[in-house]
Amino acid sequence: MSSLTNNPPGQRELVYCHLCRDEWYRDEHGLVCPHCGGDFVEIIENTNDPRNHNPNLPEVFGVESDDEAGPAATYIRIESPNFSFTSTQRNFGSRTQQHSRGATAEAGRDGVHSNPDDMILELFTNMLRNIVGDAHAGGVGGATPETPSTGPEQGQTTGTGPTRSPVHPHTPMPSIFGPPPPVFRWPYDSSARLNPRDANSPQPHEETVLDLPTFLASFFGPGAPDTGGLLARVLGIPPGAGGDYVYSQADLDRVITQLMEQHQGNAPPPANKEVIESLPKIKVTAKMVADGQDCAICKEDLVKEEEVTKLPCNHTYHFDCVSRWLEAHDTCPICRHPVTPEDQRPAAPQSPGAPNRAQSTMWPFAHSVPSRHNRSSSSGPSPPSSGSPGDQGSGSGNRQIGHRWSELFRRRDNDRS
């Protein structure tokens, strides 16, 4: 922030807020907007009045080259009795950068634009596009002076000292020192970053503008500028609408699907390892083979004299098959009876009387329980909630998860609408 300005001595500095377009005298309110509290402010100078721009351009008075401005730079000056507009065009290879500066418009005070919001939005979009475009072109060497501050016109400056800025000869003195008129203003453009208005007189808040390309690059990475996406962020357009939002709909769906798949909800905890190891092993009898028993996990028919593991519920499996399952979940795959004795189980909160979801559970295994292994004969008192599969699995926990998911979906849908 510089205290140096190029206004003539004795003039009070007028400060302009780019956010709310308020204006005030610097000696009264300083450099923070008294209206909106923003600090995106600029001191209005003779050579740079960020406020006024009349889009209904009057006739073009003249086009001239300016060698001092660097290679292939052209000034376009547009003037009318109450309006002047000076534009600098500069070519960077094939790219053409254009900016306007020093625009004053008495005519603009009448409010030519019928919809100020549209205009502001349009200008804002252009501003972003300029900035991103410049960054993309590698033109971040923003120190390149483009303003002809040392040109032959310097003799016509209104400044009186070495710190005074030259005024472009073709830009009439704007009448900015009276009460600020309520007009539509030029919010900003990239020229402020690439082209200091006066090399001898640093401009307020210039560093903010200089940071923008870095700021944008951090969002988009090099080579992928997207003003639309930035606009979506800045203006708060909902996710998904901007097109390149991190959480695109597809991404969100994928993540949620993954979470849903990973979520095992009320799946039973692993069985005790020692209990798994100590499960009794039996030889397959001729009767078991005759009954057509198989291992329900690998679906292989049992072979006579083969060794199988018998669970407390009397269901038999290959040891390798069932131990793999029990290490993940302490239930018999067929009847869901836990193998770990009740007193060795980790305290698992079971919600008795949980609502049943029988209609969604198909339990096809009753036939595979050998008739002589009826449940009453199995080891001691049958543990609670181990009987029919329908009793388990749709406990309150499951329901809560369901509600949470549906809440998530509802929120997402709301976001989209």
Add this chain to the structure above:
Amino acid sequence: MSLPKRIIKETERLVAEPVPGINAVPHDDNLRYFDVTIHGPAQSPYEGGIFRLELFLPEDYPMTPPKIRFLTKIYHPNIDKLGRICLDVLKGNWSPALQIRTILLSIQALLGAPNPDDPLANDVAQRWKEDEPAAIQTARDWTRTHAMV
């Protein structure tokens, strides 16, 4: 990677003894990936419709459940707009003793008995609870539009 014997057996049996109203055919190039069709159960709003699903047997199947998704649009409180299915046996109630055919039967049963109290598609469930006849009519309309080709 070799295909576990169990998957081969299941596939053979699905072909040899098909479940009425259910069809599951593995892809030639990926025997863990099945194209599935399920006929809407009689006396349900899905009657007459043929619903396409995709089914994938993950690496550690049958220790983890198959991944199943509706491909045909369906208006059902337990099936969301991406075709994901809210079914306990596909999640925490999975057991390695279950198989493709039993899971597909469960899904067919779910079509016959929607459960709006445990919803996945919340808007559908809400409507199902508030105005069941209207919701059933919508399900019927969707069946006609999307599942009868």
